[in-house]
Amino acid sequence: MAAVRVRVAPLLYSYTGGLKTIEVDAATVGDAIAAIDRRFPGVAFRVIDEQGGVRPHMNVFLGEQSVRELDTPVSAGAEIYIVGALSGG
Amino acid sequence: MTQPVVPVGANTWILGTRKGAWALKPNGGMGEPWFFGAQVHHVLQDPRGSGTLLAAVRTGHLGPTVYRSKDGGRNWKEAERPPKFRTKEEYENSPLSADDPRRQGLVLDHVFFLAPGPASQPGLWFAGVSPIGLFKSEDDGVTWDGVSGFNDNPTLAKWCYNFAPGTPDGPKCHSVQVDPANPRRVLLGLSGGGLFLSEDLGDSWRPVNGGVAMDFAPPKEDGTEYEYGHDPHDAVIHPANPRRWYHQNHCGIYRLDWNDNGEQRWKRIGNNMPKDVGDIGFPMTCHPKDDKTVWVVPMDGGTVWPRTSVNGKPAVFRTRDAGESWQRLDRGLPSRAWHTVLRQAMAHNGGTSLELAFGTTSGEVWGSADEGDSWRSLATGMPKIMSLTAARLD
Numbered sequence: 001m002a003a004v005r006v007r008v009a010p011l012l013y014s015y016t017g018g019l020k021t022i023e024v025d026a027a028t029v030g031d032a033i034a035a036i037d038r039r040f041p042g043v044a045f046r047v048i049d050e051q052g053g054v055r056p057h058m059n060v061f062l063g064e065q066s067v068r069e070l071d072t073p074v075s076a077g078a079e080i081y082i083v084g085a086l087s088g089g
Numbered sequence: 090m091t092q093p094v095v096p097v098g099a100n101t102w103i104l105g106t107r108k109g110a111w112a113l114k115p116n117g118g119m120g121e122p123w124f125f126g127a128q129v130h131h132v133l134q135d136p137r138g139s140g141t142l143l144a145a146v147r148t149g150h151l152g153p154t155v156y157r158s159k160d161g162g163r164n165w166k167e168a169e170r171p172p173k174f175r176t177k178e179e180y181e182n183s184p185l186s187a188d189d190p191r192r193q194g195l196v197l198d199h200v201f202f203l204a205p206g207p208a209s210q211p212g213l214w215f216a217g218v219s220p221i222g223l224f225k226s227e228d229d230g231v232t233w234d235g236v237s238g239f240n241d242n243p244t245l246a247k248w249c250y251n252f253a254p255g256t257p258d259g260p261k262c263h264s265v266q267v268d269p270a271n272p273r274r275v276l277l278g279l280s281g282g283g284l285f286l287s288e289d290l291g292d293s294w295r296p297v298n299g300g301v302a303m304d305f306a307p308p309k310e311d312g313t314e315y316e317y318g319h320d321p322h323d324a325v326i327h328p329a330n331p332r333r334w335y336h337q338n339h340c341g342i343y344r345l346d347w348n349d350n351g352e353q354r355w356k357r358i359g360n361n362m363p364k365d366v367g368d369i370g371f372p373m374t375c376h377p378k379d380d381k382t383v384w385v386v387p388m389d390g391g392t393v394w395p396r397t398s399v400n401g402k403p404a405v406f407r408t409r410d411a412g413e414s415w416q417r418l419d420r421g422l423p424s425r426a427w428h429t430v431l432r433q434a435m436a437h438n439g440g441t442s443l444e445l446a447f448g449t450t451s452g453e454v455w456g457s458a459d460e461g462d463s464w465r466s467l468a469t470g471m472p473k474i475m476s477l478t479a480a481r482l483d
Contacts, residue, residue, distance in 0.1 A: 011150055042167060046151040050173040051194035057150040084150040 001025040002076040006032050008043075009083040015043040029062055030070030032080050047082055057085045093266070093328045093375060094136040094205075095439035095479040102436070102446050102454065102467070103142075105129035105476035110144060112162060112482055113454060113468055123162060124148075131433055133203040134480035135229075137211050142480065143230045145200035145216065153199045155216065157230040161482040170232040172216055172224040173197055175240070184243055190252045191241075195220050202433070204265035207272030207290075215291075217262030221249040221279055223291065238292040248296065248317045249282035256280050256320075263432065264324040270331040276324060283319035284336065286353075300355035302340035323373040323432040330380035333411070337373040337385055337432070344412050358412025362387070366399050366406070366417075372435035372447070376460075381411040384418075384461055386430040386447065397427040405447070407461050421464035422455060433476035448474030 006022045016022065017040070024035035030048075037044035047058050052070065054060055060067045061081040062074060074080070102113040109122035110129040123129075127148040135141040142158040144165065154171040158164060177194035185191055198219045206213025212229040215236070223239040226232060239245065246252060249260060261280045268274035275287045276297070283298040296317040303315050320339035327333045332347035342359030359368025369390030376382035384407050389395045398404070403426050404419035428449035435447035446456040452471035455464045 011148070041169070045154075045171065045173070049152065049196045051176060051196055053196070055150065055152050087149060 001027050001031075002074055002078065004032055004074050004076070004078040004080060006036055006080045006082065008036075009081075011084050012043060012046065012082065015040050015046065026074055028070060029060060029067050029072045029074060029080060032074060033060075033070070033082070057087045059083050059085045092133060092136070092436050092478045093325050094269070094377070095437065096134050096136050096140075096481045097138070097439070098481045099134075099438045099440065099479035101480050101482045102456075103132045103134070103476075103478050103480050104448055104454065104468075104471060104474055105132045105144070105433070105478075106448075106452070106472040106474050108472035111471070112480070114482075117467065119468065123165060124156065128199065129475065130199055130201050131203045131476045131478070132480075133205070133478055135205055135211075135214075137205055137208050139211060139229065140481075141229050143203050143214065145203055147199040153197050153218070155200055155203075155226075155230060155233065161480075168226075168231060168233060170234075172200055172218055172222075172233040172235075174220075174222060175235060183241065185241075186243070186246070189243075189246050191246070195222070195252065197222070198259050200224075201261045202263040202265060204267070207267045208269070209272050215265045215267075215275075217265050217277060219259035219261050220252045221245070221260050221262050221282065223262055223265070223277065225291070236291045238287070238289075239294060242294060248285070249279050250318070264321065264336070266324065266326040268326050268331045269328055276326055276334070278321035278324045278336070280322065280339075281318065281320040283317040284321050284324055285317075297345075297353050298355070299352050300345075300357070301338060301343060302357065304340050322371045325373055325375050327375050327380045329376075329378050333380045335373050335375060335383050335412075337370050339369070339390070342368040342370075342373070342385055342412065356412075358408070361408075361413055362406065362415050363417070366404075367391070370430075371432040372430055373432075374435045374437060374445070377437060377439050377443070379409075382407065382409050382460075383412070384435070384445065386435060388429055395427075396429045398429075401425050401427050403428065405445075405457075405461050405464075418457075418461040418464075420462065421457075426451070428453065431475055433478075434474050436477050436479050438479045446477055448477040450474065 026032035109125040131145040144156040147153040155168040156165040174195040202217035204215045214226045216224040223236040264278035266276045273290045285294045286297040324336035334345040343355040362368040374384040428451040438444045454468040456467040
């Protein structure tokens with residue numbers, strides 16, 4: 001497990017109580033999202049659907065890299081960004 | 090109509106729109122929006138006296154959910170466990186056929202339709218969703234689970250075209266109606282798929298489409314009717330006479346009078362509509378006390394299905410004799426407009442002085458205080474209206 005920082009976009013502030021950055025221990029991107037869901041129940045289902053896929057209009061970045069596979073490993077000090085996708089013109 | 094029984098003392102129209110929900114007060118005032126920016130497919134207040142408001146909400150980014158308010162909409166809280174389909178792993182050992190889409194895992198797109206359970210079971214609610222599915226809450230909307238007798242039914246895939254997208258904006262499970270005289274009898278509609286009936290509060294289901302046209306499919310070679318595959322738009326068990334049902338279909342307007350001694354069959358009462366108007370539409374609104382009076386809103390279902398007012402001339406039609414004859418009601422409505430009234434966007438207030446209202450896809454709300462004889466504008470400039478229901482907000 002590694003200490004990572006998860007930064008969330010404003011569309012999730014109502015779930016995180018206004019927090020923009022959450023620090024969690026995680027081995028993968030999925031771990032990190034599960035960790036913030038334990039602290040803020042319900043937030044994970046807004047990002048990941050019931051079949052385990054990142055919702056089509058949400059984006060998850062590990063550093064600058066877009067991530068759709070939740071088992072992508074993370075290392076200490078990594079930053080994960082959860083943002084709304086650019087959808088439409 | 091999505092709300093045959095409304096809360097006692099209803100004094101507010103609740104608009105669910107493409108961009109949020111609004112409460113429209115009798116004085117015409119509207120407060121701040123709820124769920125601003127989100128698609129609100131349905132907002133419904135419990136007619137059983139609890140005051141609970143539920144809202145079916147979907148944002149473009151964050152997916153579908155249900156919100157709940159216990160204080161007339163001042164505060165909303167998301168369901169702790171919103172509706173979600175079973176995972177593909179949970180279907181590994183199910184009796185579903187190998188190519189059933191449920192085995193690959195369905196993803197809920199939106200909650201479309203909310204319905205109270207029987208009066209004898211306060212706290213029980215149903216939710217029809219897209220892709221086709223049915224959910225229930227036994228704790229007044231806090232947590233939701235699939236109705237296994239429906240969602241896991243092996244024949245459901247046959248009934249609903251194998252969960253194919255088909256219908257614009259996605260296939261719908263709608264018109265969930267509990268028989269007020271028989272709390273274990275539930276009717277629902279699938280667009281497409283047809284009408285289905287349960288006599289055991291959702292454990293098992295059977296098609297109930299006898300007599301309903303299906304002109305988008307070739308006649309069966311053996312001359313029999315299709316048992317399922319139809320496209321009901323809006324169905325209601327009449328609250329004053331639960332042995333009488335009405336429904337507006339993709340292929341006409343129908344009435345069914347319950348038969349104790351044989352098959353249940355629908356009669357196409359839309360054949361009595363003016364031929365130049367036809368009997369295509371979305372909403373079916375019934376009078377709360379008179380089982381012979383219903384209102385429909387015809388739309389253009391010709392050629393390429395524009396789904397607008399017929400010939401651009403909006404009108405409501407009413408029958409006072411259970412569909413044997415119809416009257417055009419357009420006094421006060423615009424002489425020219427090209428909107429659609431969606432299936433969940435027409436309601437009455439249940440009052441002794443009955444008021445009606447409907448919302449349009451062009452963001453207008455029209456009301457009538459004389460059972461449809463005349464109409465007046467209640468609101469303009471709203472986003473696309475997807476539902477309109479009556480509530481009591483103090």
